[in-house]
Amino acid sequence: MQPSSLGFAAGREAAPYAAHFAGRLLDPGKPAPPDVTDTGGGGAERRFGIYRNNVTVSLIGALAAIFPTTLRITGPEFFRAMARFHIRATPPTSPLLFEYGHDFAAFIAQYQHARSMPWLADVARIERAWLDAYHAADEAVLAMEPLAAVAPEALGATRFIAHPATRLLSSSYPAFSIFSANRQDAPVGPIMATEPEWTLVTRPVFDVEVRRISPDAAMMIEGLMAGDTLGRAAGEALATFADFDLPAAIAGLIEAGAFCGISTNGARDET
Structure with missing residues (x-):
């Protein structure tokens, strides 16, 4: 899978193209970027889908590492589903994965399926504070x-x-x-x-x-x-x-x- 000249042939600049690529990367409802092709020059929808899934799984793993207590409380299946929706709504803005998840507690507070656990968001805030203190x-x-x-x-x-x-x-x-x-x-x-x-x-x-x-x-x-x-x-x-x-x-x-x-x-x- 490769972008055609990283999209520059169409006159795009690097930053807009990266945002365009990332926007489709985390949204399974969107097709692969048109500039992304396979090695034979054909469409890369299936391969892009695999790449998209791998990125999402990696980000879910990062959230699980940051919020182990939240994971234990909810169980893996619930946590993965919740994390997946959070990732789509709030993609990472830093290449440092330990910086990810600052908005996770706020997301949990609004997450419909967590309403039966109204204290869960505050538990996640403590976990995030623990990691921030560790890296302070x-x-x-x-x-x-x-x-x-x-x-x-x-x-x-x-x-x-x-x-x-x-x-x-x-x-x-x-x-x-x-x-x-x-x-x-x-x-x-x-x-x-x-x-x-x-x-x-x-x-x-x-x-x-x-x-x-x-x-x-x-x-x-x-x-x-x-x-x-x-x-x-x-x-x-x-x-x-x-x-x-x-x-x-x-x-x-x-x-x-x-x-x-x-x-x-x-x-x-x-x-």
């Missing part, structure tokens, strides 16, 4: 010493610098509990959690860590990640949750490695 830039995590060195009167104006690997996710469902239960090969027993959950994804050293955090700590971390000062982020959490334990929340975010530095008076303090 290296940075030493914030230790307690730089924070302890800040004068008490300056603590409220201190800003925290999020670690490149840190991801914070919220779910109206017990997505973290479902994710954790299906992350291992052991049989999954009853999941007793029923409340909404917050999930913090970090990579403090070499391994990605995924943990459930309380809503009050999540509110403070969310504010800090958005650039709020410690005083404002903690104040909002205290105003919302009467029993918010600020020292415990700070110790928790330090232990998790969620941040890599602090900024006081506009200057960054290294770890």
